[in-house]
Amino acid sequence: MNDIIIIGGGIIGAFIAHDLSRYKLKITLLEKDNDVANETTMANSAIIHTGYDPKDGSLKADLNVEGHRLYPQICKDLEVPYQQIGAYIVAFNDEDEKNLAILKQRAIARNIPYEELTPEQFLIVEPLLNPQIKKVLSFPTTAIIDPMQTCAALIDVAITNGVDVRLNQEVISITDTTDGYLVNTQDHSYATRYVINCAGINSAKVARMIGDDSFDITYRKGEYYVLDKKASYLTKHIIYPCPSKMGKGVLIVPTIHHNILLGPTAFDVEKDDDVATSITGLQEVRQKAQKIIPNIPFDLVIRTFAGLRAKGSTDDFIIYENNQHSHFINVAGIDSPGIASAPAISRYVINNFFHDLQLKENYTIKRRGYYHFDALDEASKARLIAHEPKFGHIICRCEKISEQEIIDCIHRPLVPRTLKAIKKRLRPGMGRCQGGFCAPLIIKIIAKELNIPEDQVCYDAYESKILCYESKGDDHE
């Protein structure tokens, strides 16, 4: 019998698993995909907002401010990147200026550092921005992270502390039993006292498995362009237009890995797997981004992608224990600022719904970060190569990632078994050639390290086999 089943291995399930893993509890996390951070946590702007945007009195406002405060120490403990680069919100007209005034009032009330800049002051720092901008509100403590790496790191700590993480386990039904719940996947049943539903865009479907239809989730798609690192000269800060009813608008965001993101759009879609980009969506991004920075080098686009926001029907995070089915906790409607709020959401869940928890005698909150061979000075590189020559064998030439870094990444508590899982943690395949050169080499490394045939290595889901047959054999000439 489990004490707790967590459904969903996105940033929310990962934080809750990580934070609860220090207590004397038997916890299992069920994730339907072949890896964690495979849905919304994989496709977003990765900004740790400071918390000026959510409406007064909302859970979003409180948890965003608190989450932003918690992140630096957590990222330090996990040895994952966190960079405070600051954000500028730009106003083009009187209407925008009125909106800036509201954001400024919220910042004052929430004790969030801000600064007002004139166009002259601002264009000295960001000379490529549109000179028609009338006013700027600066939020210097806004930060960026790598949500996929952070999620995997949280899960690694949770596993080290004893959480059982089961991938490829899609929850399809839940039965309320006398002493708890039976959570059923396609091939297993898990008995548990508590259920925490962190199923992202599927969270309303999971709630309905126990007959709870008190909230709905709509899927609000956001499309992006990714620019090559060569475009990093465009801006050093995150640049936002003034937010509207549909969200924060199309942004220009430097990523923690020195690419530039342009996006996202905000369109409601019907299907929970509709993450296709579209000509209309990308044209909108292009036009809105060019309003902020007129000369964007679109020839440096290396990728487009889209993510789905789980938009809750209450227009706020939906976090409660079901009053007819006790110990069933929904953590739903976690759209933006869900990444920024995640550590505080986890604390909120633990403080409100769990009592008298006992700490384990031994647990960890730290984990060793991945190697960043390319970032080292020459003497340190030489030392590492002398210790392990595979550090000197570069596999991904765009991102400059060595064989030993990939091997080290594979031998972690949550073993990345697919090409995409390695890509999400270490970035081979995220560069200019998008994996054209390194993919076959990584397949060989995964196969060797996991002792499986090369043709069993998948890109992502189990069906996504990469090697189907020998293209140069006698049978296929």
Ligand SMILES: Cc1cc2nc3c(=O)[nH]c(=O)nc-3n(C[C@H](O)[C@H](O)[C@H](O)COP(=O)(O)OP(=O)(O)OC[C@H]3O[C@@H](n4cnc5c(N)ncnc54)[C@H](O)[C@@H]3O)c2cc1C
């Ligand atoms: C375009 C866009 C931009 C955004 N930008 C930002 C930003 O800059 N800053 C910010 O703070 N927030 C941002 N967000 C919001 C943020 O990405 C989300 O709030 C956050 O990722 C939600 O995490 P989650 O764990 O709730 O959901 P997810 O990451 O989707 O995780 C849910 C998990 O549950 C699993 N699951 C679903 N159904 C089942 C089932 N039946 N059985 C088992 N497992 C299941 C899924 O496979 C998935 O892994 C953005 C979102 C989008 C879409």
